[in-house]
Amino acid sequence: MYEARIETVMQNLARRGLSQMLVCDPRSIQYLTGAYVEPGERFLGLVLGEGRTPTLVYNEMFAVPADLACAVRTFNDTEDPLVPAADLCDPARPLGCDKNLAARFLIPLMERGAASGFVLASDVVDDARAHKSAEERDLMRTASRTNDAAMARFKELVREGVTEAEVAGQLEVVYRELGAQGHSFSPIVSFGANAADPHHEPDGTRLAPGDAVLFDVGCRQGEYCADMTRTFFFGEPTQKQREVYETVRRANEAAQRVVAPGVRFCDIDRAAREVIEEAGYGPYFTHRLGHQIGLDVHEPGDVSSVHEAPVEVGMCFSIEPGIYLPGEFGVRIEDLVIVTEDGCEALNAYPHELEVLG
Structure with a gap:
């Protein structure tokens, strides 16, 4: 090898x-x-x-x-x-x-x-x-399955009054119980308006009813990295929160549908960005759509508007559109995909549907 x-x-x-x-x-x-x-x-x-x-x-x-x-x-x-x-x-x-x-x-x-x-x-x-072998693809699948299972447990840590830092401090224990080596990067746990900061660091903010709850988390297993984001709501979301969430969900799924060998990275970014722009939130999608991943959580070769190279079979990268409304809330939904002969395989099976906690 x-x-x-x-x-x-x-x-x-x-x-x-x-x-x-x-x-x-x-x-x-x-x-x-x-x-x-x-x-x-x-x-x-x-x-x-x-x-x-x-x-x-x-x-x-x-x-x-x-x-x-x-x-x-x-x-x-x-x-x-x-x-x-x-x-x-x-x-x-x-x-x-x-x-x-x-x-x-x-x-x-x-x-x-x-x-x-x-x-x-x-x-x-x-x-x-960048071109993952069959063995590497299996390792990426295993790490992502563990991340899916962990996400189902992470949301159980959410309760009124808990702080972001308190939740973040418990995540590695869950990963290790599920067989992972630990975090693949420092986890992001964001409540309420903090979710409008794409790279927020967990702090003492306490969870309150009506807050968005964003987890951007990943584990390392078999030396390979997982990375996934899901956004929940603590209590019944407002109409605006639902609208933003559904826009991001549709953007994620639109991008996944266009992934195939020969499609340019910039065209995948464009597929997601168009959905968000048509909904009127274009200025609030403030980062590239994704990044390649493997032994490192961020590997060279991003999914962005300026990357015109075509994707090839075996490449693995994230698709993570987001909308961030300063002072209000943010939503991001992220999956990893591997390019296949005729499309792509999503490595994350945790559902995209809006989920209310509490």
């Missing part, structure tokens, strides 16, 4: 006119080798080169699997990590670098003449990661 992934990256490199690369993103290294290390301020790099054995350079204090799909070169805290890294590069050829190569390492490599030039080439790995 890892050998095939490395070969795909090498083919992508060749199309860029490159023959070697230094990969520093921890999740990309995990994708290519099976080893996940969070290096903090220390150097971590996988050196790939045409005709050469892929080699992981890492601090010996970290534990990695014994059966890695690559060679290893270690260093300790008193040694210069860039010595082995530079030794593994061909100074006569340009070096592809990924977006996580910090300046404190890049500039010394340049000064040492480790390569004839340095080229930002994150896309060669990002493109490989």
Whole structure:
């Protein structure tokens, strides 16, 4: 599996006119080798080169699997990590670098003449990661099924007077009880007017009758990420709340209907945005429609009005339209989808219908 992934990256490199690369993103290294290390301020790099054995350079204090799909070169805290890294590069050829190569390492490599030039080439790995294998798709399905089951339990935590922070603090326990490794990102729990802030951080706001209740949550399971948003109402919603909710629901479903190989990301965004604009809420849909997801909760390649590339089989991304009315309330409904041969598969089965709590 890892050998095939490395070969795909090498083919992508060749199309860029490159023959070697230094990969520093921890999740990309995990994708290519099976080893996940969070290096903090220390150097971590996988050196790939045409005709050469892929080699992981890492601090010996970290534990990695014994059966890695690559060679290893270690260093300790008193040694210069860039010595082995530079030794593994061909100074006569340009070096592809990924977006996580910090300046404190890049500039010394340049000064040492480790390569004839340095080229930002994150896309060669990002493109490989964007096309999920059958095994990866199953892992994404499993994580999303757990997220569905968790959502059914999260809403039971909602009661009058409870704070957003109190609810948010209980979510990880539920995830772990359901077999997940924990959160894939910091959860968003928003009550009332706070739901009009798309990235609100849970605080001491207490739930009151008539409030919208927004959960934007995700778990990590089998190392892959889930992400889903549902909006409820605590008590009978007003006519305006119902109208906004139904508009967002229709926008989500309209976008899912147009997903198919060859359809552009921007056209998927447009399908949802048109529904919201026609309902008169266009200015209140303030973000892109979605993002790709996998080992990271946000992976390169967004579903937005400016992304004109076509979607391809195996790509996985979110569809999350929203309407945010400052000082009043907000609604977002988010699902993950995988592009199939003739459309898309929604990974979330939790219903879209408006649900009243309390």
